[in-house]
């Protein structure tokens with residue numbers, strides 16, 4: 001402990017680590033084969049077959065360094081979003097861009113603001129710079145942008161808004177974001193994290209709502225960086241590729257800070273092909289919306305409170321200690337995320353899987369929670 005502790009930088013000393021879901025490599029092969037992983041919001045259908053094919057071709061020439069600038073992909077993304085290529089920056093996952101934005105904009109004495117119960121990486125990326133993260137309370141499981149505005153001071157450089165949010169799955173109303181952006185001081189950059197964009201977009205089209213005007217803000221040149229990723233709807237989480245859309249000058253500063261050749265050629269090839277397979281995305285988001293209803297209905301019948309989702313997971317209040325339930329679910333062969341570390345000890349986050357995976361999960365919940373509930377009812381009736 002003491003050999004290097006005094007040598008490492010102060011932010012490193014003060015930082016905690018990230019605890020991921022169950023990494024498949026760490027469980028035994030027998031469990032690995034059977035474990036249904038609903039703990040990391042991964043795509044249950046995997047990547048597009050076209051992306052897999054493109055990766056095969058890229059593998060054969062992987063002795064060559066990748067294009068550091070991801071020019072081809074940036075141009076394709078610019079066209080896809082009707083933006084200029086200079087407004088696009090590709091990174092090794094969108095979390096890498098979170099790190100770059102923090103390194104570029106923050107330093108000890110400065111701060112960033114976000115909501116409590118949001119994406120854990122904001123806190124890691126901020127503390128790595130020695131700056132502080134202010135976390136405001138939520139209002140009804142949604143970001144409270146009034147509280148965030150009140151928390152902004154002259155030392156604030158970044159506001160993180162996960163929209164929809166992880167782990168609550170909730171969306172901030174588009175009018176409220178509009179309003180917030182119009183009143184944000186000039187020294188603050190809004191990072192609008194839209195990792196679940198494709199799912200949110202599909203839900204909003206079903207619900208007849210507008211879920212985001214983020215690209216309009218980018219086109220207007222607002223002080224905003226929109227984050228998107230290939231990890232979720234595109235099913236490429238293991239490849240590490242995502243991107244940001246924002247002001248060219250700011251993205252160019254971030255580009256100075258990035259590691260050389262950080263986005264692999266295989267990832268770039270996969271992303272190019274994944275964009276072209278909109279049929280795969282459609283299949284993914286359609287299953288997700290259908291299954292969100294199935295899971296929400298069933299969990300509600302078990303007496304759980306399920307928050308309306310705009311993502312590929314559900315935020316669910318079990319009304320009892322979620323860590324124990326999660327452990328028992330894992331014994332049954334399905335892993336979900338208990339949210340004690342988010343200050344929600346009775347809540348889990350469960351990824352929406354294939355119909356078969358979801359039925360398996362519900363069967364396990366029935367066995368565990370259903371049994372507990374039956375016991376409770378029996379106890380109460382004995383008392384009366």
Ligand SMILES: *Cc1c(COP(=O)(O)O)cnc(C)c1O
Nearest residue numbers: 093094095119166195229231242
């Ligand atoms: C999953 C997720 C991301 C994506 O991270 P990658 O680094 O692109 O895999 C970003 N933000 C939020 C809120 C997420 O849940």
